[in-house]
Amino acid sequence: MNFLFVLLTALLVSMAIIPIMIRLAPVLGMVDLPDPRKVHSVPIPRVGGIGIVLGALISILLWVPISSAIAFYLFGSVVLLIFGTWDDCRELGHYVKFIGQFVAVIGLVYFGDVWVALVPFMDDPLPAYIGKPFTVVAIVGMINAINHSDGLDGLAAGESMLSLACVAYLAYVADGIAVTLIALAVMGGVFGFLRFNTHPARVFMGDSGSQFLGFSLGALAVILTQQTNTGLSMALPALILGLPIVDILAVFAQRAYQGLNWFKATRNHIHHRLLDLGFDHYQSVVVIYAIQTFFVLSALALQYEADAVLLSLYLGVCALVFVLLILGERTGWRVNRHGSESRLSRFVLSLKSHPLFSTAPTLFIRITVPAFFVIVSLWVGDVPRDFGLTGVAIAAVLLVAMLFDRVQSNAYLVRIAIYGTAAFLVYLTHQYTSQLPEDFPELRWAYFVALALAIVIVVRYVHDVDFRSTPMDYLVVFLVIASGLFMDGASADSAFGEMVIKGVILFYGCEIIINRGNKFWGRVLNISVMAASGILGAKGLLQL
Structure with missing residues (x-):
């Protein structure tokens, strides 16, 4: 029964906090202004992440037994909330944000003892002096993957919800109650946020929310496969976490190839490229949701398969996605050639009216x-x-x-x-x-x-x-x-x-x-x- 109360508490706390923060956003300077790289045309408060984080953390404190790992997960979440809120107010540079990310993750890995020892294709575990630094870099990478995928209304939240649901189920069947409860708490916080994030959104989650979601997904994936159920395929996190990983890697590769600053925001994420191909907002989100859903369902169906099978499936689908994007861009193909609304958008709008x-x-x-x-x-x-x-x-x-x-x-x-x-x-x-x-x-x-x-x-x-x-x-x-x-x-x-x-x-x-x-x-x-x-x-x- 605690599962129910974890989810409901996080949801309702999030729903109660976000309207207050929306009113305070202009005073605090937490408003996302339009610019050529972004898809919104009016200022939007970026305070939803505060509701997500506080909803999840209050629920965890109330219902989840606090172990060392969970204590440092909470510590890291608070650090990311502080730095994320600071960034949403003052637009910090990426190097300052990295400080907060590394402080949060190093505490979890080195003091909470959450790190990757078992890796694909290797029978022997990694020594701590390799596994712990690798884990720090991997979770920091996941934080930035979700942070950078937060480009369309409901996109980062929806992708994270799919992954969290997968983690919650896999942990539950393996009697990993703590992981299940934490995943449900984060889902509850996101549910409360989504009440205000329907396209066109009234609020964005901001860095405080997206960094927390990336941190939670990375930490839970590590705990699930390294502690809760070591019988799972060690390649499973690739499918669980899905599209945001390959998206951020592809973006970094493009920036490096073009001689750009790796960390300077550009308009070359998958969702940007879909928009440039003529997909409208609804279509772009549905396409990405569909790919992420495929990855998550594959993780559930193939959780004990060989590492080679899972990685081949993951890399094959990712390669297909990018091949289709490149073909569309080079041939000038457009899904909505005349700039009209898509059938999906017309259907959604007609349904609403x-x-x-x-x-x-x-x-x-x-x-x-x-x-x-x-x-x-x-x-x-x-x-x-x-x-x-x-x-x-x-x-x-x-x-x-x-x-x-x-x-x-x-x-x-x-x-x-x-x-x-x-x-x-x-x-x-x-x-x-x-x-x-x-x-x-x-x-x-x-x-x-x-x-x-x-x-x-x-x-x-x-x-x-x-x-x-x-x-x-x-x-x-x-x-x-x-x-x-x-x-x-x-x-x-x-x-x-x-x-x-x-x-x-x-x-x-x-x-x-x-x-x-x-x-x-x-x-x-x-x-x-x-x-x-x-x-x-x-x-x-x-x-x-």
């Missing part, structure tokens, strides 16, 4: 969430007396708030009342189900899955939704953390994890109704919650 994609999910939330409150309160048969008293109090609070709806403080009282009733209903449907239909658990899960899907669509794609960070975000963070702490002493078959998931989904459904600014649906929600709490109150007080 279609009523079934925008209006329907909003209407589904507005109708079914209030209905859930009323229907479930009528269905629940047994209500404890203390819940009944609380229900009466909540109904009274909502009634007073509706009578004096111009009082500013009422907004917070109403939110607390709504969230409290939602939590009660989710709990009661798990603990007091004797009066419910036999197929209610399946119907309940189907509803929450549909509600979660509708919420994701509305939050990410319906642009007139003012879905900002509110006290609810912090309440949800507290709920997840408190529930997880309670779970440490609960029985293994406890349903608290499931209740937290459903409670979070219901909370955000309520938040969308409140934040849409439509007074009619806001009143419908308030009345339904008042009715539900009144019904629960009556049932509880009638208990003998």
Whole structure:
């Protein structure tokens, strides 16, 4: 069950921090300005990495047992956060950034004892005086690979998510719980960031985020293959980490061939070259995601194959990618010759603007969430007396708030009342189900899955939704953390994890109704919650 709380804690902390940082970005100077090498045309805050890092680290500190390796992983993450944030504020030179990267990685390798001893095609392990320096250079290289791949909205985050999911699975099946938890924590931080990074992005992760992701991927790949499961092919990290490795190597090779500074930013990464071939933003990201997905699935399918097989597959696919890029560039081929939008872009844009994609999910939330409150309160048969008293109090609070709806403080009282009733209903449907239909658990899960899907669509794609960070975000963070702490002493078959998931989904459904600014649906929600709490109150007080 800790897997759930690790992911949720990181996600929710990240979601709560990023909106605050977006507002502070202009004051701190953490804004990415357009230039000819970049693909965005307006200033964008580059503060998302702070949310990713803090979300992941807080989750790890709460749920993961701290060993020496993990302690120095945390140390390195904080160092990279400091240097990355400094760079996002002041545009440090690459040599200064290298100082932070080497400090972070040397601590992990030499003091956390995380280093590569087993390598492809060699039966005997490397001695420490070779393996440790090699590991330092390799992880620093991975940090820069992810840092340089962060050129399109969602690109570095998506590539990292695929690799992290692969690491988490491989570690889980090998009983590497610590690696699994860390990978999930980082994924949770990235999920929270992606809420604000839909193209066109409202926020970039910046160096603080991209360096942390590269560091995490490099460290976890080493721990996975060198400590957690040494039976894996030692060539497996090439497939797990995938396209960013060969991309950065190809860029360095090009710069060296052209006599350029190796570390001076240029427009010759794979995503830049795809854009120059006429691929639009969506197509470029999909192409790179597809290649990275192939590598990750190959890693899962071929995890115990010979090193030669894995490296041949990896190098063969990479060679094919670059051959196709070079052929396209030299022949003048363009995927969208007339500069028009691609079919994929037209499909995505038409999907976003279609009523079934925008209006329907909003209407589904507005109708079914209030209905859930009323229907479930009528269905629940047994209500404890203390819940009944609380229900009466909540109904009274909502009634007073509706009578004096111009009082500013009422907004917070109403939110607390709504969230409290939602939590009660989710709990009661798990603990007091004797009066419910036999197929209610399946119907309940189907509803929450549909509600979660509708919420994701509305939050990410319906642009007139003012879905900002509110006290609810912090309440949800507290709920997840408190529930997880309670779970440490609960029985293994406890349903608290499931209740937290459903409670979070219901909370955000309520938040969308409140934040849409439509007074009619806001009143419908308030009345339904008042009715539900009144019904629960009556049932509880009638208990003998």
